[in-house]
Amino acid sequence: MKLVSRSEWGAAAPTGSYTRISSTRGVKIHYEGSPVPDALLGDHGRCAGHVRAIQASHMANTSEGWIDIAYSFVVCPHGYVHEGRGLGHRNGANGNPTLNAGHYAVCAMVGTSGITSPTDEMLDGLVDAIDYCRSEGGRRQRSPGPPGRVRHRLPRRRPVRVGSAGRAQARSPPATAPASTRCSRATPSAPSPAASRPA
Template identity: 55%
Template sequence: MIDLITRAQWGARPFRTPNGATRYGRARAGVKVHYLGTAYSDRAHSQCAAYVRAIQAQHMDGNGWSDIAYSFVVCTHGSVYEGRGLERRNAANGNTSLNDAHYAVCALLGASGLTEPPDAMLHGMRDAIEHCRANGPCGDEVARHADDFATACPGPALTAWVRAGARRPTVAVPPVGARQHVMARGETLWEVAQRFGSTVAAIAAASGIVNPDVVRVGDVVIIPGSSQAVPPVSGRYTVRSGDSLSGIAAGIPGVSWQQLAQANRISSPYVIRPGQVLTIPAASPPAPYTPPPFPRGLRPNSSTPSAVGWQRCLKRLSFMPGSVQEHPNYGPATQEATARFHNAHPQFRSVGVTRDVAVGSQGWAHAHRLAYGGGR
């Protein structure tokens, strides 16, 4: 679920009128991704709001603008700070026409210093994008600031992320022999390293921590190669909108969707909900892949949560563009992608049908084997 920090919560100044009150003149086509373009160092989460206030002050007092330029700002901890928000036109995309066409979401990422987005930030960027899509109106496009304007923004790392489909990071699982530790208030990585016979550098590397001096209460860190005899432990994953057991398991080496279901006592029809915390079982040797059961109610022009899982499967097989918004409706885009799948695998097409837009149980199983089971 999105961690949305409202203007009141981060201490925003009132915007100037009339320019700051200008609303969008049309539905947005999507979201433009930005970065700071200056030097930036990561910081404690408690200091991020102050940095957003500093951006607003620079934009209003230094640049003479009516408010912070961006629609939303995302920090390295994954929180989404409301800038001009959903209704007021941003001032970040380059000119009035470009500002009117897309929302502007800026990552607190620098051209030097912190230049690689941590996983929490990428989740926050996806949260902001999905928030715009759900509440805009906003289309499916996710583009770079540089796509329509002469600029280096959003930098190499976010450019690669956008071009790869602007997806959420895969789930990280502790290696065999490692354990997890939840950071307590006032605790440092040095203290944790001493307790478990490890080093700060080793824990930071295993946990993907960019700045070892910046950890939060509740952060889960991985302790590799501890000198203490500790059994391997599993991880946890918080379900996000559009997730499915098969999709989550696809990002976890050695863990099947059946094992996820069993570990969390999830039975047929295997429904999971955003915000639900799943236990990730310890990885096991690769086993033959078993596709999830064919869901009832999955058919053209119907609405069912399983349509999202089918869309993700089609995207993974490149039959559906990654830019298409995932949605419970089995609408025209899903039907067209299903027809492409059947054209590539005509043995699963209904007899006598040249353009088959309805997936059946055998096609469903085969597609999932190709997408998630390595063809097994």
């Protein structure tokens, strides 16, 4: 796994203390739900800046009260896994306190325009992040199946349609995808609006 630590991508310090979690039920995969610059594809050097922009957007969102980037990890088009809140910390991205404490949140740098589908390297990075979360960084936890079987269940394209309010809305994932690998809808550059407060 190509892990990029918080210090390596230049993370700002959280504005509060994380809520510790001792175990999880799985991993939720998110996409940004807003434009993701095509320029990231040709220049990995821009990816750390994009993660910083996501973090700044989350921390500036006073209605949610996020203390940090809401995701546990963020995967770039080059397959690098950027540490967000990391392991052992409740995230703020899954929609409510129960899901935030029960599932890690991994965001793929995929959006509504620009980068709209994952690269092969990103898919590999997502598998690495899922495996890492499932093993709790080396401590194996419950899982729906062997780690090597996860990639074939990840969606290659994330269909998007425009809802009645003019906002992009994700279509539901196929019913055959296990809950631990289903994509969750996220609002533009932020997790779902019902995320825990403060987180």
